[in-house]
Amino acid sequence: MIQLTSLVGKQFYVNFNLIEQMNETPDTVLTLTDGKTFAVQETAGQVVQLIIEFQQQVHQKLQG
Numbered sequence: 001m002i003q004l005t006s007l008v009g010k011q012f013y014v015n016f017n018l019i020e021q022m023n024e025t026p027d028t029v030l031t032l033t034d035g036k037t038f039a040v041q042e043t044a045g046q047v048v049q050l051i052i053e054f055q056q057q058v059h060q061k062l063q064g
Helices: 044-063
Strands: 002-005 011-014 019-024 028-032 037-040
Touching: 002 037, 002 044, 019 044, 028 044
Parallel strands: none
Antiparallel strands: 002 011, 019 028, 028 037
């Protein structure tokens, strides 16, 4: 799971495997596979980077 920030400043975690779509309109809006949407402060690029970092950490733990 990755930690994101809502537009009102509250931090929450989302299972990135459930993200179906991500748009910047200009706010970043995530649409999950169940149709729920979340607007977040992070840019789409930042969300992608958080996902990459999380996956790298998991793979390092599995190899280490």
